[in-house]
Amino acid sequence: xxxxxxxxxxxxxxxxxxxxxxxxxxxxxxxxxxxxxxxxxxxxxxxxxxxxxxxxxxxxxxxxxxxxxxxxxxxxxxxxxxxxxxxxxxxxxxxxxxxxxxxxxxxxxxxxxxxxxxxxxxxxxxxxxxxxxxxxxxxxxxxxxxxxxxxxxxxxxxxxxxxxxxxxxxxxxxxxxxxxxxxxxxxxxxxxxxxxxxxxxxxxxxxxxxxxxxxxxxxxxxxxxxxxxxxxxxxxxxxxxxxxxxxxxxxxxxxxxxxxxxxxxxxxxxxxxxxxxxxxxxxxxxxxxxxxxxxxxxxxxxxxxxxxxxxxxxxxxxxxxxxxxxxxxxxxxxxxxxxxxxxxxxxxxxxxxxxxxxxxxxxxxxxxxxxxxxxxxxxxxxxxxxxxxxxxxxxxxxxxxxxxxxxxxxxxxxxxxxxxxxxxxxxxxxxxxxxxxxxxxxxxxxxxxxxxxx
Amino acid sequence: xxxxxxxxxxxxxxxxxxxxxxxxxxxxxxxxxxxxxxxxxxxxxxxxxxxxxxxxxxxxxxxxxxxxxxxxxxxxxxxxxxxxxxxxxxxxxxxxxxxxxxxxxxxxxxxxxx
Numbered sequence: 001x002x003x004x005x006x007x008x009x010x011x012x013x014x015x016x017x018x019x020x021x022x023x024x025x026x027x028x029x030x031x032x033x034x035x036x037x038x039x040x041x042x043x044x045x046x047x048x049x050x051x052x053x054x055x056x057x058x059x060x061x062x063x064x065x066x067x068x069x070x071x072x073x074x075x076x077x078x079x080x081x082x083x084x085x086x087x088x089x090x091x092x093x094x095x096x097x098x099x100x101x102x103x104x105x106x107x108x109x110x111x112x113x114x115x116x117x118x119x120x121x122x123x124x125x126x127x128x129x130x131x132x133x134x135x136x137x138x139x140x141x142x143x144x145x146x147x148x149x150x151x152x153x154x155x156x157x158x159x160x161x162x163x164x165x166x167x168x169x170x171x172x173x174x175x176x177x178x179x180x181x182x183x184x185x186x187x188x189x190x191x192x193x194x195x196x197x198x199x200x201x202x203x204x205x206x207x208x209x210x211x212x213x214x215x216x217x218x219x220x221x222x223x224x225x226x227x228x229x230x231x232x233x234x235x236x237x238x239x240x241x242x243x244x245x246x247x248x249x250x251x252x253x254x255x256x257x258x259x260x261x262x263x264x265x266x267x268x269x270x271x272x273x274x275x276x277x278x279x280x281x282x283x284x285x286x287x288x289x290x291x292x293x294x295x296x297x298x299x300x301x302x303x304x305x306x307x308x309x310x311x312x313x314x315x316x317x318x319x320x321x322x323x324x325x326x327x328x329x330x331x332x333x334x335x336x337x338x339x340x341x342x343x344x345x346x347x348x349x350x351x352x353x354x355x356x357x358x359x360x361x362x363x364x365x366x367x368x369x370x371x372x373x374x375x376x377x378x379x380x381x382x383x384x385x386x387x388x389x390x391x392x393x394x395x396x397x398x399x400x401x402x403x404x405x406x407x408x409x410x411x412x413x414x415x416x417x418x419x420x421x422x423x424x425x426x427x428x429x430x431x432x433x434x435x436x437x438x439x440x441x442x443x444x445x446x447x448x449x450x451x452x453x454x
Numbered sequence: 455x456x457x458x459x460x461x462x463x464x465x466x467x468x469x470x471x472x473x474x475x476x477x478x479x480x481x482x483x484x485x486x487x488x489x490x491x492x493x494x495x496x497x498x499x500x501x502x503x504x505x506x507x508x509x510x511x512x513x514x515x516x517x518x519x520x521x522x523x524x525x526x527x528x529x530x531x532x533x534x535x536x537x538x539x540x541x542x543x544x545x546x547x548x549x550x551x552x553x554x555x556x557x558x559x560x561x562x563x564x565x566x567x568x
Contacts, residue, residue, distance in 0.1 A: 014529040023532050027539040034543040038550040045550075057499045062484065069480050077473035080522050084466055088459040337497055347498020438522045445514045448480070449507040453487035454499055 007424050022432045026439050033443050036393050040450060043385045054300060054346060056386045058453065061118075064111050065452035069444065071111070075104035076441045079408065079434045086427045091419065094430075098412040101437070105405035112398055116391075124383055125292065125368060125376040127309045130301035134356075135363070137376075139291040141165075141259035142268055144283035148255045149221075151247045153278040157233045161275055165258045217253040226250070247278075258283065262370070290368045290376070297322060298354040305353060313366040318357075326352040390451055397447060400440045407433045472521045479514040483507050 005017040013020055047055045082097035124134045152159060218226045226232045229250075236248055258281065266274045270285045294314065299305040305326060311319045329352035333342040342348035357363050381388035411430050418426045486492045486506050487499065495502035520526040525536075 013531050015531060020531065023535050027535050030539045030543055031546070034546045038546045041547070042550045058487070062488065066480065066484060070477060073473055073476045073480070076476075076518060076522055077469055080469050081466070084462045084469070087462045333497070340496060345497055350498075435523055438518055441522075442515050442518050445476075445518070446508075446511050449483050449487070449511050453483060454504045454507045 007422060007428060016428055018428060018432045022435050026435065029439060033393075033396075036389070036396070037446065037450075040389045040393065043389055047385065053384070054350070056384065057346070059386070060115070060390075060452050062452050064115050065448050068108050068111050069448045071104045071108050072441045072444050075101045075108075076438055078104065079430075079437045083427065083430045083434050086419075086423065086430055089423060091416075095412060098408060102405055102409055102412065105401055105408075108401055109398060112394065119379040119387070121378065123292070123376060123378045124298075125290065126374045127368070127372050128374050129307075129309045130299075130303075131308045131310045132298040132301070133292070133294050133310055133366070133368070134296035134298070135292045135294040135366075137290060137292045138365075139259075140262065141287065142262055142265055142273060142285060143257065143259050143287035144273060144281065145257045145286045146255040147252065147258050147281050147283035149249060149251045150279060150281040151249045153247050154237060154244060156278055157237075157248055158277045158279065159229075161260075161264070161277065161279055162258075165260050166256050215253070216256065219251040219253060221249050221251060223251065225253075247280075255283075259287075288370045290370065290373065292366055292368060293363055294357065294366045295363045296354065296356040299326075300349050300353045302353075309372055312372075313368055314364055318362070318364065322355055325355060393447060394451065397440065397443055400436075400443070404433070404437045404440050408437065468521060472517050475517055476514050479510050483510045486510075 003017075007016060009016050044055055047053050078097045078100040082094050082101065085091075085093035085097060121136065122134065123137050124132055126132050150159075150162070218229050218232075220226060220232075233248060236244065260268075260273055260275070264275055266276050268274070268285065272280060272282045273285075274280045294310075297308070297310050297314070297318075299308050299310070299322075302308045306319075306323060329348070330342045333340075333345070333348045333351070337345075337348075340348075342352065377383040379387055381391050408430075411426070411433055415426050415429070418429070483506075486494065486503055490497065493503065494500070494506055525532070
């Protein structure tokens with residue numbers, strides 16, 4: 001059956017059907033993005049009322065956003081040129097412009113992915129005195145050494161945490177030579193040591209993976225070796241309710257070291273911890289700090305920058321340079337803008353009190369005691385409302401780019417059949433796809449200034 | 455809308471010119487936001503800078519809509535659909551404004567009787 005009005009216009013609307021359809025769809029898209037833009041305005045106005053929160057104006061690197069803007073503008077020109085080429089029945093030119101458009105879509109998403117990766121791997125830590133330090137977290141674990149027994153709830157005897165968190169002192173000796181282990185590896189790149197040693201205590205009585213290390217086995221509280229752990233647990237679970245203990249205690253044949261993610265620990269002290277899955281263990285807490293390579297310090301919320309908690313773990317040289325640079329910035333601002341108080345101008349405060357360590361020598365491996373940390377997160381929606389709306393809007397926009405590119409790719413690779421049958425039909429289809437693509441560009445034209453520049 | 459090959463041929467130059475205008479508009483927005491010499495109002499990003507940035511973005515968007523999306527000569531029905539959209543979208547932004555008014559802060563919004 002022939003679908004009517006794919007080429008010719010209906011008499012009542014004056015439009016071919018797909019055109020009316022795409023404009024109705026774009027109208028709903030305006031409402032969708034309109035809601036998000038109004039949400040952005042609300043968050044930004046709300047942030048202005050909080051003296052301890054600085055809307056992260058110009059926090060993103062401008063260059064990738066600028067290049068992406070040019071890429072989308074270029075693709076808008078090429079997609080309209082593809083349509084015009086079809087109208088002029090120039091098939092080769094049409095394909096050429098469509099390929100450039102698709103290349104732009106790929107380039108846009110590649111640049112966006114690069115930006116997202118940078119945000120996911122970069123973190124900020126807010127200390128109790130208002131200091132914020134930025135950097136790459138190397139290790140963020142509660143390290144318990146000498147763990148020789150664990151207890152799991154009978155109802156939920158989940159031992160998988162052992163495979164996740166266990167590593168032994170041998171691991172620490174391999175490459176780091178420090179008293180505590182670094183299960184996340186050298187630069188937070190996946191934790192080779194952690195994975196290697198994770199295998200050491202999973203299953204019934206697995207091996208350590210290190211020559212010379214004794215096989216780790218589970219024992220009953222009386223010291224009897226458990227040959228089949230799962231069977232042992234099942235036997236306890238099958239006991240009559242009145243005889244069934246609330247928890248199952250397991251001794252380990254030798255002490256191990258566990259590095260527990262703080263977010264997974266329900267509670268802990270110097271000698272024990274309780275996980276969210278109900279498991280508990282005893283040991284000695286040997287490391288209760290975060291190891292981070294600091295690349296920036298933000299003291300805008302600190303009353304006296306000279307007394308910031310950052311100077312407890314950074315060098316005196318950092319402190320001296322920071323304070324002298326802040327003084328210089330304040331003096332330069334006052335000279336240039338004598339009518340303005342630099343301490344009331346957000347831009348001046350940012351330049352003076354949020355300093356980035358650019359050279360390798362300046363970036364500092366620091367250890368921050370957990371008791372000094374108020375909050376920390378990667379630069380994701382968890383960190384602040386700016387990143388929440390940034391990822392929501394650019395993420396949704398990115399999905400539109402992918403969707404639009406798929407439609408245009410379909411017309412590029414499979415359009416010839418329609419073209420041979422009725423070129424005007426393909427023209428109309430490309431026009432519809434192009435209208436959607438222009439809308440994607442249109443949204444970005446607003447997103448770029450509000451997210452990157454203003 | 456241009457339909458014949460001859461008419462479309464005439465528009466090709468316009469498409470590239472609009473592309474160039476969009477690039478120039480982007481450069482101006484970056485300049486206003488980034489370089490102190492183009493700073494409007496107080497130093498740094500201030501409401502005048504934001505208004506300028508959004509005004510430039512609006513001009514750019516207008517070019518995209520009028521030329522690339524052919525809204526400079528479309529059928530009346532499409533303008534009617536868009537008119538409704540604009541009204542509802544403005545309603546959304548007005549709701550944002552209402553939500554911003556906080557009774558705890560703005561006492562003219564919340565008067566205690568007696």
